[in-house]
Every structure is written in structure tokens, then in C-alpha cells.
Amino acid sequence: MRVVLPSSVRRHPARLFLSAATVAALAATSACSTSSPAKTSSSSTAGSKTIQVVAAENFWGSIATQLGGDHVKVTSIITNPDTDPHSYEPTAADGRTIAGADYVITNGIGYDAWSDKLLAANPGPNRMALKVGDLAGKKEGDNPHQWYSHDSVYKVIDQITADYKKIDPADAAYFDAQKQTFTTQALAKYNQLEADIKAKYAGTPIGASESIVTPLAESVGLKMMTPETFLDAESEGTDPTAADKAAIDQQISGKQIKIYVYNTQNSNPDVVAQVNAAKAQGIPVAQVTETLAPASATFQDWQTQELQGIADALKAATGK
Secondary structure, X not given: OOXXXXXXXXXXXXXXXXXXXXXXXXXXXXXXXXXXXXXXOEOOOOOOOEEEEEEEEHHHHHHHHHHHHHHEEEEEEEOOOOOOHHHXXXXXXXXXXXXXXXXXXXXXXXXXXXXXXHHHHOOOOOOEEEEHHHHOOOOOOOOOOHHHOHHHHHHHHHXXXXXXXXXXXXXXXXXXXXXXXXXXXXXXXXXXHHHHHHHHHOOOEEEEOXXXXXXXXXXXXXXXOOXXXXXXXXXXXXXXXXXXXXXXXXXXXXXXXXXXXXXXXXXXXXXXXXXXXXXXXXXXXXXXOOOOOOOOOOHHXXXXXXXXXHHHHXXXXXXX
8 A cells, every 4th residue: 555654743742821811802702704704593495493512623514514514604713734633723713603603512531622612702691611521421532533433423413412402392303314324324434344354353363553543443453553552642642652653663663563553644754764664574554534635525525435455455465
């Protein structure tokens, strides 16, 4: 498999400090969207509402869009694949978008701490909010990449649908139908690929460049060999230990892993060296990304492409 190694810079930890002036500016913003004016629960057709939804990240935004159909307008804040959600600094326009929202979806678990600042600075008495980490039962310090967890994704689907029905009860049957279509049709290939990988390759040892791969590995039953401390360090932008790097070098040189999974949006010399070493040993390398790639992709198209790449790498490595 061809691996493109970008010259991207290691991300920084998820820390955001907003000055008092910035918070005041955000709080003073008016209720409108970054792309077009956001009108709270505006009428789309007679007797129907258009729910104004804001998603901190576009992978959750894609799901929210498909579950809401014609009865929602979704604005995602993080849409550029080159933007690091951990260290994103919100703008006054983001504040205006939040202020005009009926419903806000954030990831939580320390991944998008800036979104908490936006919500606090732009209160909405009738606004509903979903924090995915809380829904998934995760706390600060747990793995934040829950869009790679099959179970968490389905919890989010259920909760978004339930919340849409609370906001717009007149269209409850429509939202139920949207959910049925999304889970049985749109996600059919996603579900099948995960089931196939689990059936064929459960227990297969793999290596990875960072912790984004861990929830996926757990969902499909792959055995993560890379030290968790290395995965977390790479995800958080801190320096991994020499002991962890030596352990990974040994895993690769001894072919203790069957494939190596690489987040192309978070690269640094340590990761590049591991990718090159894996290729030199004939260990297939599969790729994943942090956010939708391309940004116009749907959640399911993005995920199935990555799952297919992992399945192909596993087949090449094991012959199964």
C-alpha cells in the first residue's frame, strides 16, 4: 500500500485559554450562522421546523445531517482536515453560530475544550446540547476518539434522534424513519466491514501511530501491541519515552505486529520512522485520519474507506 507521509507538525495538547476580552467578544455576538443566518427553529414547510444544529466536528455533523434530513440545518465548526481540533481557537463567528443554535453536539473528553468556552460565553435558554463523552460514559483522560467506536457511534445516533424528537415532536415519525434508513442502509457497508474484520482477524496483533486507532481496534477485535503510553503521547503532542520507542522498534523488526495503522493527519519524525521501518519489513501499512477526508465525505464513506484499507492490509499480512 502506498503511504503518503505529510510534513505536518505534531499537534499540541488540548489546552485553550480565552482572555476576558475574547470571552466578552464571544458573549456579545448575535445569533447567526457562519454560512448563513441561523434562525432558531425556523419554518421550513408549513407545520414543520428547521432545527439549527451546530457540531464541533464534522464527523458528528455528518451523522447529525443525515439523521435530521430536511428538518435540520447543520453547521460544523471543524471542517478543514488540516485543523487540529485539540488546539483550535474559536472565532467570534463561531460564537455567533453557537448563539443561534437549537442543538449543539460536542465531543468532550478534553478533545474540544474550546467548545465549552463557546457554550458558556453564548448562553441559550432553550438550547439543547449533547456531549458525546458523557453519553459514552467517558471521563477526562479516557480515549476521546469515540467516533472510531462502533458502540459510541450508535449511542450518538440514538441520542441525536431522541433529542430531535424532543425539539420537534411534530416530526417524530420523520426522525424515526431517518434513523432507520441511516442505520440499515447508509451504515450497511460500515457495519458489514467491521463484522467481517472481527470474524476473520480477531486477535491479530497490530501496531499504530496514536490512540485514535484504539477504539477501532477494540470494536473489531484487533490486538493493539503499541504501548498505550506511546499512543497517548502522540495523540496529545508530548514526547514519547525512549523505552516505548525501543519496544515499538522491536515489535516491527521482529514482525510481532501484522499491520501498522497510521494517522496521516498527525505525523512527526518518530511516526515516519516507524512507518518506513514497517514497510521495510514487509508489514502492510493502513491509513486513517482525524477528521473527514475529504471534508465533503459522509461519515460512512470515510469510515468504510478506512476499514477497507485495514481489511486489505490484514489480508495481505495473513493471507486470509
